[in-house]
């Protein structure tokens with residue numbers, strides 16, 4: 001029985017239930033189930049929130065990344081450099097766009113893509129560097145921008161875990177040609193099903209994604225290219241619109257909770273606390289510590305009713321799905337060491353100090 005969950009979606013629903021029900025009634029009254037007013041309104045609101053000019057709602061985060069890559073003309077023969085320590089969808093989006101993923105290691109402190117590792121893999125076929133804004137903080141974008149500029153390639157950001165994250169005043173999608181984000185229910189801004197979006201400063205890329213998500217059509221029944229059916233659902237847009245006005249407050253509550261964990265864990269010698277890269281406003285999608293004998297610790301925490309998790313236990317290069325890339329264990333030692341030690345503690349906007357004290361108490365016991 002889990003009594004402190006990793007994320008608490010039930011509690012969050014109570015805060016917005018009335019707005020969601022009212023919005024569902026609006027959609028049903030208009031029978032505007034595909035695209036329409038709610039989707040457009042959400043796109044405008046989320047673009048403003050994200051400090052990026054254009055937002056295009058799509059069916060999920062994996063599609064968002066694929067369509068962002070396709071919209072910048074990535075395809076067969078192109079290489080996309082991305083970190084191996086991400087959710088598998090980052091790499092799946094690359095292959096679905098027809099390109100080849102080139103995996104690289106992360107830095108040992110923040111577990112963000114390592115610019116030096118990127119530099120070492122730049123080559124004549126590199127079209128895109130795709131950093132992942134992991135756990136709620138942005139990758140070292142200035143260094144990556146400089147590398148991309150020198151190499152003549154582009155940046156497409158995986159912002160699935162970073163809604164509201166800011167780096168030196170710029171949001172995800174503001175550094176690169178485009179960013180893809182996910183509104184999977186457990187994300188900082190989560191829908192009630194699958195949903196995602198592309199963010200971009202470029203009106204040209206925005207138009208291209210708008211067509212690609214809609215069968216490759218900007219004008220009804222006119223299809224100059226092959227597209228997809230990957231539209232943000234109108235009912236999901238209602239949920240996202242109901243939540244968005246609360247997101248800044250929820251992210252601030254996550255930040256406060258992360259600060260409380262930092263204080264509670266300060267004297268727990270076996271635990272390495274997460275670090276924030278200078279210049280980042282972290283939105284704490286996950287609070288990820290490192291501990292020895294992690295699997296046993298997770299088991300003990302779960303047995304004590306604490307919904308601790310691991311994001312992610314196996315780096316992409318060691319997944320069967322990407323065996324064809326030919327990487328062996330030891331290929332990316334920093335990410336592999338992290339994968340053995342990382343542990344995500346329960347973190348959600350409504351988590352109480354008492355709950356966090358219980359989590360840390362149970363963690364001390366689990367560490368023996």
Ligand SMILES: Cc1ncc(COP(=O)(O)O)c(C=O)c1O
Nearest residue numbers: 060061062087089090160182184
């Ligand atoms: C880093 C990262 N990239 C991509 C995705 C894919 O998003 P979705 O599940 O909405 O397809 C996710 C989340 O699931 C993610 O965490």
